[in-house]
Amino acid sequence: MSIFRDAGHLFRLAGVYLAGTLIFLVVRAVVVPHSFGQYGHYRGAAIAEIADRPLHFAGHQACETCHSDIAQTKAGGMHAHVNCEACHGPLANHAADPSIDPGKPDVATLCVRCHAVSAARPRAFPQVDADQHSGGVPCNTCHQPHSPAIAAGGSK
Amino acid sequence: MNITRRHMLILLPAAAMAWESVLAGTPEDAPNYTMSEHWWSMLIDIPRCIGCGNCVRACQAENDVPDGFFRTWIERYHVDDWNMANPQVISPDGGKEGFPSVAEDDKGKYFFVPKLCNHCADSPCTQVCPVGATFITPDGVVLVDQKYCMGCAYCVQACPYGCRYIHPQKRVADKCTLCYHRITKGLTTACCEACPTGARQLADLKNPNDPIHAFLKTHSVQVLKPQMATGAKVFYNDLDGSVR
The missing domain is CATH 1.20.5 (Single alpha-helices involved in coiled-coils or other helix-helix interfaces)
Structure with missing residues (x-):
């Protein structure tokens, strides 16, 4: 040592x-x-x-499990690829508890958000000058939003 | 066994490393979702975007994004004839309530560019974080651990796309999660769910059946700021050269 x-x-x-x-x-x-x-x-x-964060949008699959009739109407129309919550807004709470009333979208602001005429939008996209087109009559007087083409009138 | 001091000193670091992996545990097995099977991205089809602002509103509703801050937003470009270096870009309130109308006889061209986190494979934002609070997941999504973030905002400065902000109440970095809470449950993101024209599409690059592969094969697709080599995974179809 x-x-x-x-x-x-x-x-x-x-x-x-x-x-x-x-x-x-x-x-x-x-x-x-x-x-x-x-x-x-x-x-x-x-x-x-x-x-694990909570959902707000349920997703169109959830909507279609109960509202298959509307899904069918939609599938044949111009809005076939517009998902439910694109117009109706986030409805995960309604999907979880159907007794919660989702309310209806306000047609006066909803349709023009996409369809108001503007040269900035792609040419092929259907656009209208709402005042000239209907003179203030709400869009859903003539157009059924889930399948908006007017069969007899020939208008889109 | 006779452990000498020399052996002890050699063994200590090895033992520390072993203990570390014991503490970390093995990766959890999620029942329906395996991270290694996905590599998320998004496709943005510029000619389909109508500038309605649905994605911006959907994102704010889904993720409780505070007013005046955006995880996704829409820019409207106006390129006056040849002057590509100086496009006029507007994004009123992120395009949340749409854009002012443009008269038909206006000069130049207009188009909308939706923006969001590019979920870069080699992201500058994850590289600069001093505490390991932001990272890319094994399935290719750049996330922020808000319990770990200390709000230094290095990442906000580092992002070349301006996709991050400091949350005004939480005082930590916040950004697009690519709706990680949705895509891991088999749903699409809130912005894709709400997009009425299909201009935004979530894509899984590891899924051989994802339509993105056919799309990439047949279209002229770009990422933003490719010169920065960030490995951006938001693919833009038909992107104009004036877009920054």
């Missing part, structure tokens, strides 16, 4: 180093969330937390 003679200061240094390492490991284990590093340099549990 002659090589450890007068080496007490080295042992003390090693002890300090060891204690420091242990404290570091303990603090790190307490402070760093357990899922940190699960997928990368971030908290893996955050992904599940974000995936």
Whole structure:
């Protein structure tokens, strides 16, 4: 043991180093969330937390399970690819509890939002100058919104 | 076994690393959704966008986005004849309530450009975060861990597309999640659900049956700011060269 003679200061240094390492490991284990590093340099549990946020839009699949008649009307018309909640707004609460009245969209503002004439819109998209077209008569007097073409009148 | 100090010092870091992986646990097995099977993106078909603002309103309703802030918004470009370097761009309230009408005889061309987070594969925003609060998920969505974010806003500055903001009440970074709470349940995003013309379509690049593959094959498609090599995954069909 002659090589450890007068080496007490080295042992003390090693002890300090060891204690420091242990404290570091303990603090790190307490402070760093357990899922940190699960997928990368971030908290893996955050992904599940974000995936658990509540829905507001139910999705047209949910609407069609009950309103299959309207889905059928819609499928044959110009609005076939317009999803229910595009006009009716977010209705996840109505889908979860059908007794909640979803209300009806206001035709006066709804139709023109898409169909008011503007040279900025794509040429092929059907557009009308609402005042000239109907003189203030609400759109749904003539057009059925779920299938807006007017069969007898020949108008779109 | 006789552990010498030398062995102990060699073993400690190894033990620390092992303990670390014990704490992290194994990746959870979600019952119906496997992250490794998806790589999300979005397709935006410029000629179909009518500037109605449905997507902006849907996004704000779905994600409780505060007024005056946007996870998605619509810009209307006006390029006066040849002057492509100086397009006039407007986005009144993010295009939430639509755009003012344009008379037929107005000069130049107009078109709408919906914008949102590009969910870049090599995103500058995730690289600058000093605390690991923003990241790209294994299924290709850039998210913010709002419990970890300290609101330093480095990512807000780093995003070349201006897609991030500091939430005025929470004081943390906020951005488009590509409706992660919807797409992991088999639904499409709120903006795609509400888009009346199909100008926005959620796409899964790892799904060989996704219509995006046929679309990319037959159309002239671009991403925004390709020179920044961000690996942007929002693909724009028929994008005009004046768009920044």
